[in-house]
Amino acid sequence: MKAAIIGGTGYGAVELVRLLHNHPLVEISTIVSHSNSGKELQSIYPHLSDIIDTSFAEMDVAKVSEEVDLVFFGTPSGVSSELIPQFMEHGVKCIDLAGDFRLKSPDIYETWYKKTAPPSQYTDQAIYGLSEIYPDDVKNATLIANPGCYPTATLLALIPVLKEQLIEPQSIIIDAKSGLSGAGRSQSLTAHFSETNENFRAYKVAAHQHIPEIEQVLANESGVDLQVSFTPHLVPMTRGIMCTIYSKLTTGQTTEELIALYKSFYKDHPFVRIRPEGVIPATKEVYGSNYCNIGFTVDDRTGRVTIVSVIDNLVKGAAGQAIQNMNLMQGWDEQTGLTNVPIYP
Amino acid sequence: MKAAIIGGTGYGAVELVRLLHNHPLVEISTIVSHSNSGKELQSIYPHLSDIIDTSFAEMDVAKVSEEVDLVFFGTPSGVSSELIPQFMEHGVKCIDLAGDFRLKSPDIYETWYKKTAPPSQYTDQAIYGLSEIYPDDVKNATLIANPGCYPTATLLALIPVLKEQLIEPQSIIIDAKSGLSGAGRSQSLTAHFSETNENFRAYKVAAHQHIPEIEQVLANESGVDLQVSFTPHLVPMTRGIMCTIYSKLTTGQTTEELIALYKSFYKDHPFVRIRPEGVIPATKEVYGSNYCNIGFTVDDRTGRVTIVSVIDNLVKGAAGQAIQNMNLMQGWDEQTGLTNVPIYP
Amino acid sequence: MKAAIIGGTGYGAVELVRLLHNHPLVEISTIVSHSNSGKELQSIYPHLSDIIDTSFAEMDVAKVSEEVDLVFFGTPSGVSSELIPQFMEHGVKCIDLAGDFRLKSPDIYETWYKKTAPPSQYTDQAIYGLSEIYPDDVKNATLIANPGCYPTATLLALIPVLKEQLIEPQSIIIDAKSGLSGAGRSQSLTAHFSETNENFRAYKVAAHQHIPEIEQVLANESGVDLQVSFTPHLVPMTRGIMCTIYSKLTTGQTTEELIALYKSFYKDHPFVRIRPEGVIPATKEVYGSNYCNIGFTVDDRTGRVTIVSVIDNLVKGAAGQAIQNMNLMQGWDEQTGLTNVPIYP
Amino acid sequence: MKAAIIGGTGYGAVELVRLLHNHPLVEISTIVSHSNSGKELQSIYPHLSDIIDTSFAEMDVAKVSEEVDLVFFGTPSGVSSELIPQFMEHGVKCIDLAGDFRLKSPDIYETWYKKTAPPSQYTDQAIYGLSEIYPDDVKNATLIANPGCYPTATLLALIPVLKEQLIEPQSIIIDAKSGLSGAGRSQSLTAHFSETNENFRAYKVAAHQHIPEIEQVLANESGVDLQVSFTPHLVPMTRGIMCTIYSKLTTGQTTEELIALYKSFYKDHPFVRIRPEGVIPATKEVYGSNYCNIGFTVDDRTGRVTIVSVIDNLVKGAAGQAIQNMNLMQGWDEQTGLTNVPIYP
16 A cells, blocks of 8 residues: 655655555555755655655645645645645545544533634544544545544543543543654744753643544543643653543542553553553653553542553654554554554663 | 751752752851762762862761851651751751651641651741742741752642632632652662653552641641642652642633733742743753743633643752741842753753 | 574573474574573563473583584583583574674783683684674574673774774773663673662773673774774663764765765675664664664865764673574575564654 | 843853852843844743743843943854954953854855855964863953864863873874764754754764864974864764874873873863773763763873763853853953852762
């Protein structure tokens, strides 16, 4: 199968290049970058020298549509809203790593993204590609809204316990931490080394655009119109997300019972690894891989459970899950091309 | 005034050396290190070369007691329990950076510290040296239990709002993050560079010995026997603590009102800096200094407030607050010797 | 083919596990760790959870020899000296990642390693596994002395120009910088996070045991008994080595001519990538991969060339090159199992 | 005394603010920032909140000249060339942290800086403010060209041995490494966290504008028109410079003799600390301070000495040395306001 990548200078796109290069069933035929069209990939990304000997192409919907079966979008927010309808008219399947098609409500989209919502006919048919939760929908999809990085780590950690009504839906607090690659390659003081190194900071407290995405899915799964507290932070490291999630237990589950529940829930999903009692996952144990590791601590004193979930934001939180979704759409084993071992140390 | 430092190889002690060297009213007369007695300070800590030309001394209570008016303890947990009673019999004032004398209940101490509690006559007279909250007690103290790093950041952020009954006491969740220097200088895999760099991890979830310390003070201030959820994390950086604190508001305070309350509460306490609306503090803005910066976000959607508090764990969270307490005990301006500007970047 | 790994808790060994897991023609049958025998790999290395479900074995030469065709040694210096003769008596091929069999002269070995040299019959037959330089010897080897990390980066950068007599042999200065994983997983103040983060230091100036290894190979290639200046440094990062090499040019080569020479020299060796004029390699562009990137700057003012060479110390500098050597020994394509793209960012 | 800072948003300027705030004899009366005039300092630099309660001023030479006796310039290259002549006409002393007035030859300046050289009457009278080497000239100066960061570390390490003719002047190789704060606060991919973290790179090989500055001083001190090899590198840390310097010894000095020579040479200069035999300085031991630490290793095998010199690039390499020069110009003790202990860890 041939695929194209649009928005090829971003970190999501370059991670797609890395992972797809070792995928046995896919060939990258075109990598489009508006800002760098005509330049060789290896002039921007020297790590690709002598591996990927192509240049960034200019955008040409008709030409790309003829060449490929599927397009990945690693474009900034707002761009795929305009391009995806064009590609879909040409019958090309689309996987969007941006947030444009994730929120079903145009009002909510416009409130949190401060942008015009995409045409609802496309939003309506977009499948939210949380691979482990909606594999059947993904298999039949033509347009995938690939989940955000924070929502991926959060939802995989919360859905089993919420579906089973073991936590109070309105008690959810998500304290999220991300490496800097989540902020992308564009330049800002936030991403400036001297401002960020040896520094830890919170941002967009209770105001991040991933909040409605998390709430939409949790509401669907629980049947409750819930609101979460969500604080993202930036860790002075490049890759990795940890979500530390607090919630009130409705009944007296033990840590052991929760572990058993999750092991059962994810037994057919090898990318979710449930940690044994007393073991809390760290971000480095999923570095460069598509795994999501989850650990639990029930605190009898407070009646709350603390769930810790880690992913590599560029893999399971972006490019890896996108490829996992492609695998499902094509009827392949979902692990195809994603079996590399995490890099450690 | 002459002072001694016991436990001189640890990071708390070496930070005392740094800060006391520039203190105009104190002279360090002895630095005791059991493991390095006889060695020059500069052989262990080359940054002190040609600045501090002394050697580590062996422990000698009688000798030290004769020389000094006050002793700082930077010893590991359990050591000051035995030494402080001896020094106090000699009439020497003591400031303990370890946790030995912080918890009033011997049972609670033994439960969380897994050690025998110190003699209750000393615990009873120990003053919890949270300088901004208990300045009058500190002024008259002969034994100071210097607060832990996490409790300092947490309590300064919570006491005003708790005292005013603006939050539900049982709704407090503290998500804490610390640089590695908090783990001390002793060797462990946790502190091993390759295991920690580019890694973010949680530890002692709901099990850290600072939990009862926080609860003891919050209970005193609120009159409610409360339990908090507390998760400490390690950030791949050396210095700095951030506590992100979530709590349910009892009434409809705005962010602006909370800021006004805190500015008023801390108006005579220059080391606590309240950040304006929309600004969340980062750890680097207090690097190397005795400041505690606090910011607020009220979330109308969830009815919760998020309070973010940052300190340098080795300064306000250890050696700096110890010196601030010494200043108060001696009747000096609490800022004496602590006016250095944070290092940035 | 079946292989065993001895010394399985070290970083070299765990990197072998990562790379061999994706190698299509090899199965790891045993991983021996003296210090952790009986424990599950994933209890020490959680990133391997649900991927490698075996436990560390105790050393048993006879048993391992029966099971496998080849053994990798990731043991500390001095251990393989004793074990490799035993395995070779059983007819098992050995690849030693340690330095025991690299130096042909027992005197030089004992001078620099402060250890008894291994039996000379084994040292004599050991092939120095610098894959791109000695592929034919490697193909026929039964015992490979896998090159050190610094020598690999240095020798690939120097051999072409030295063989062609374009530099003065006695003018070579190698300023080397390594990430901390090169120091291994054992605990020391050097590897302690707070001592190393935001710190840059030199060590073993003119005294590192890789000096005689570099000199032995350069002497062989040039026919000159030369001495090099070599200073290793530790960079506050986990992976990556850069060698910045200075040498006096004997004739007036241009940067362009040197690039052409190296491109030609390495034209059949895909893991060595020669950078274009004006481009200097950075360590991150080989992260997690088996590449060695080399760049050049001729300075007409001083008559010197500066050669910059980068590798991932755990891959091309250890486990990756070991697998490359195994591939050559087995008659396979040298790239088998090593085609993963560097991780960036 | 009153002083002004021009170029107040840069890291050099903000470091001047930090250090001058604790200087007992100077008051900062104005901080000029073209790009941020009118904004409060603490809105750009939150670490200064409640410490420095002023706003950035717009440039007004006449007004500033009336208010102050001395102006520090932390402006980008090329700006002080135009402003300093104006201030000097008003009789104001100037200390320039940029490179505009360091090179005596306008041709060399224009070759390396690619900018028009400043008026030669000012360049001629500018004193190169390497405080330990030219204290008498500095005392009588009205215009100080404050040395570059790399030249400071290099020259303090080389001048004693070069003056005594103990090394071959044409054999000098300087391998320099700097933290990222040396690249300033302006945004670039080089300073982008994800591109720089876990990365080590060389830049401007044999082409850095500090080369002619180093050569000019070394030529003056040795009487030889020499050329040096110089390679700067970026270390993934914020502060600190190490120069590892290689040179051929002319005679058979031992490490011990060199140490004795340097101790004698710098005996009246407390900011230069000579390390004992066998001890090599690390950057962290001068963090946040005005010290320069120097260590030596003579290698009998190669006949070369390796000198390692470390400074904090923002202190001794910029703002600290500028204040040291101001102290000398005012006839004060050169250590005034600069006695803070390095921050460790």
